Amino acid sequence: MTELQIGILGFVALFGLMVMRTPVAFSMLMVGFFGTWIVEGLRRAGALMLTESYSAVANYSLIVVPMFILLGNISSEAGFSRGLYDAAHAWVGRFRGGLATASVLGCAAFSAVSGSSVATAVTIGKVALPEMKRLGYGDGLSTGSIAAGGTLGFLIPPSTGFVIYAILTEESIGRLFMAGILPGALMMLLFIAAIWIVTLRDPAQGPKGHAVPLAERFTLLFRALPLLIVIVVSIGGIYTGIFTPVEASGVGAALTVLLAFGTRAMSLSGFKRAVMDTVRTSAMLYMIVIGANVLNPFLALTNIPDALGHALEALGIGRYGTLIVILLSYVVLGMFLDGLAMLVITVPIYYPVIVALGFDPIWFGVIAVIVIEMGMITPPVGLNVFVVKNVARSVPLATVFQGVTPFLIAMIVCILLIILFPDIALIIPNSMFN
Template sequence: MIWATPATGLVGIIILLVLLLAGGRIGAVLGLVGLGGMVLLLGWEAAVIKAGVIMLDTLTRYELGTLPLFLFMAHIFFSIDASRDLFEAAARMLGHRRGGLAYASIAGCAGFGTINGSSLATTATVGLVAYPEMRQRGYDPGLATGTIAAGGTLGQMIPPSGALIVFGIIAETSIGSLFTAAIIPGITQALFYALVVWILVRLKPELAPAGERVPWRERLPALARIWEIVVLISFVIGGISVGWISPSEAAAIGAAGALLVAAMRRKLTWASLQVAFQETLRTTGLIYLIIIGALIFSVFVALTGLADAAGSAMQGLGLGQFGTLVLIALFLLLLGSVLDGLALMLLTTPILLPIVEATGLSAIWFGVFLTRAMEIGFVHPPLGMNLYIMQGVAKDVSITRIFRGVLPFLASDFVHLILLILFPAIILWLPSVLGA
């Protein structure tokens, strides 16, 4: 295999990036470049057989069943307006405070993120509910759009997260441990966003006028509309964390529970079920294609020895654990500004995971850290998909103003990322305590 050199792997990655930036479909591009590389290294017959084995092995993996079940749960909750209920409950509890609706938006994004697992969907659905309410109350457009765009990234971090499921499959790591490890970073991320709002409204009170206090007789009905959702999600995430149920069992319980909640609310119709099934199958098929393509590409990268060469080069710099991880973070942020989040994860995991493990940290830590870096890409100009989603929701606000509005939250993201490097226990403590 004369072509099995790190240079070949690097050329493959460059070709992959060019095709992705040219608008190629991520799953197809990953698979085709990986297969082409294996043909070069192994020959046609061996490459096709290897790709077929990867595809069959992936599709028959038991843990892969968690993905469509959690997606189905999310689509059922879409049909019962769960995002509106979560935001309204938070707004009635916090809306009377200065910046209260911004806090409520963050809480609504966190709550909806637990049942959705998608940053883009969280931003869009919460934005449609929260943005008009904030503008009606006189909130600054930059603060309103920036809060929702940043809060939407909680959809990827707070379990159950589609990104963490994909990483667990690619890295062959426990999905339950990843979910447990993401709980504290997800909470601290939401608290950082709330702190940004608190600082902004203290410095410039005109950004977010205080509202009227809602009496408890109006708060309680709003809380009553979300109790079943809260109980279901708490059981699903808590059950995984303490080891009562596996992620696959939790996904099945979540899907069945969502159907039960929809039936209790008398919103379980054949039409809503049909839409939920169609969207679940469409999204699942797309993600399965991406996972298979990524695994084929990762085998190609492994055959070239690029990951080992990159690890040796990084160790040769003598930066130590902190310096190495900061360099990795900068690399991820640079790529994240021009690549889709999932493309970033699937492209970098085969190369960076061995380097991270060489510093003494686990795949669990890297999975959460990588997801956090991905999230920053969702609000990092110039790609920043959440920012463009918000422009679609807030048609009266220019993209430049949305960029400016998200900058304070972006700064808090950088601080949070540094803290995850300095204090790995933020990620690793809870799994170690619960034995996850």
């Protein structure tokens, strides 16, 4: 049996383990360890397990993950996320579809501190869905806007997806964070446009709300100021070069803790819950990184990336044809795998192909993250859809999937625009780092 055949069998085993609901991290660990054992022997496999596990968790850049997760959890416990939604609601709620628009704006703002798609959908969904139900919004639009808006947490910095992509490819976390700003803003605007089109076709889906007096609007905006300050300081600090991403994550988390206790918005028990949630989520992400670090050398040994590159080249469909094939494979995988699983499994294989084709790896990181976001709201897995369904228990699952359809179209438009105009993703990082 050739090394390539062993690699293909390893992939079959990997997907088989995940189908049997083995955690992604342990699936990768098992395939990477036993695959290396078969190819190079037990001694090499054991050494790989030890060295790669240590090097993965000793990576200084990975500190970004728990710090930004803590920032998001503290914000949620302190109710700062509610302040973001209330402020957005006050300013745009009087328009048709205004509450759905406020939900997208709230998701975008909370994404800038959480870095998690699921956390964003849950946090804003708990606040926004009851309000939209009370005002008679259509179930499809209300749940669809939350499920889609939550995906912004995987794109708008500090994105967990960008951190994992940077570690897997050894690209700059700072460049990736900056590359996500304009695409994130574009995606948000396209989601708002989708809401406007839905309510234009069927006004009953998003009735107008009551106008809020100007003084009250500014009062609510002032209440949201603590979290807005954290966003400006942490993300703005990276942009201006005052902080590295790691430093910005620590400063942001510390500021949030001080604001939460300083304003008496959070109790000690709430702080403990936020810390424990951070530990659990961070441990899961660290295990995924360890699993990827053990799996990747096995993939290199079996020459799977080279074989894939030669196979795509043999198709004779050119650079952009190859890119489309890769993106379509993400769409298919998104029907069965969650976003992080797709990222850690596919990036080590596709990254060498993308670089060989002459595409900018930072630009591809943005494209890949958006396509992976699509997988979060497409059937049958659609993780964000199930999260929103758990919040809106009375809404049928089919209705939620139907509700996200306009937003999926908006995401496709966003991808096409970034492919046609790469500077949407590259202008900020290139202006900063070149």
